Amino acid sequence: KAGVTQTPRYLIKTRGQQVTLSCSPISGHRSVSWYQQTPGQGLQFLFEYFSETQRNKGNFPGRFSGRQFSNSRSEMNVSTLELGDSALYLCASTLVGQGASYNEQFFGPGTRLTVL
Amino acid sequence: EDQVTQSPEALRLQEGESSSLNCSYTVSGLRGLFWYRQDPGKGPEFLFTLYSAGEEKEKERLKATLTKKESFLHITAPKPEDSATYLCAVQPPLIQGAQKLVFGQGTRLTINP
Numbered sequence: 001k002a003g004v005t006q007t008p009r010y011l012i013k014t015r016g017q018q019v020t021l022s023c024s025p026i027s028g029h030r031s032v033s034w035y036q037q038t039p040g041q042g043l044q045f046l047f048e049y050f051s052e053t054q055r056n057k058g059n060f061p062g063r064f065s066g067r068q069f070s071n072s073r074s075e076m077n078v079s080t081l082e083l084g085d086s087a088l089y090l091c092a093s094t095l096v097g098q099g100a101s102y103n104e105q106f107f108g109p110g111t112r113l114t115v116l
Numbered sequence: 117e118d119q120v121t122q123s124p125e126a127l128r129l130q131e132g133e134s135s136s137l138n139c140s141y142t143v144s145g146l147r148g149l150f151w152y153r154q155d156p157g158k159g160p161e162f163l164f165t166l167y168s169a170g171e172e173k174e175k176e177r178l179k180a181t182l183t184k185k186e187s188f189l190h191i192t193a194p195k196p197e198d199s200a201t202y203l204c205a206v207q208p209p210l211i212q213g214a215q216k217l218v219f220g221q222g223t224r225l226t227i228n229p
Contacts, residue, residue: 043219056214094215107159
């Protein structure tokens with residue numbers, strides 16, 4: 001079974017630009033969560049999508065947004081990039097349902113974003 | 117506010133030298149506690165989920181345990197390939213079963229041959 005895939009793996013942008021990152025969850029998984037990882041702040045929750053709806057949002061500015069498609073694939077967008085947005089962006093997929101194994105989150109390899 | 121603290125920040129062991137990593141948390145109504153392993157430049161790899169105090173899970177040289185306020189990841193007779201950053205995360209109670217995880221800063225484990 002294929003794991004979580006993220007594209008692109010690496011991205012270099014300049015301040016003020018916008019960027020779109022893509023995540024394909026494990027087949028059959030219906031929830032996609034996004035996280036930002038930096039050396040200073042560690043892993044921080046951005047938002048989660050389930051059935052094309054945002055269920056929860058972390059403490060990030062409105063420049064960070066996302067969406068989910070009917071096939072559960074998800075995209076996140078960052079507008080007006082700042083130097084501090086340089087980070088590893090990770091997505092995680094969850095099966096969702098009753099029972100312990102339905103709650104497990106599996107991460108993709110991440111997209112390394114560098115803002116110059 | 118939900119909080120996760122991992123200790124130590126870094127740990128260096130000799131091959132075969134057993135030890136434990138600690139994860140203490142403050143969250144009202146824990147839904148689950150997760151352990152992940154992360155290698156440099158890669159995404160976190162799922163290891164365990166624990167749901168109630170007293171629960172234990174094992175995988176090869178790793179064993180995770182959970183109490184009401186903390187979790188331990190015991191590593192027995194480690195090998196150099198066990199070198200990685202180990203992350204602990206808690207899942208607080210949220211409406212509609214949302215999947216948010218709150219992560220600790222991680223423990224960077226190095227096993228010397």
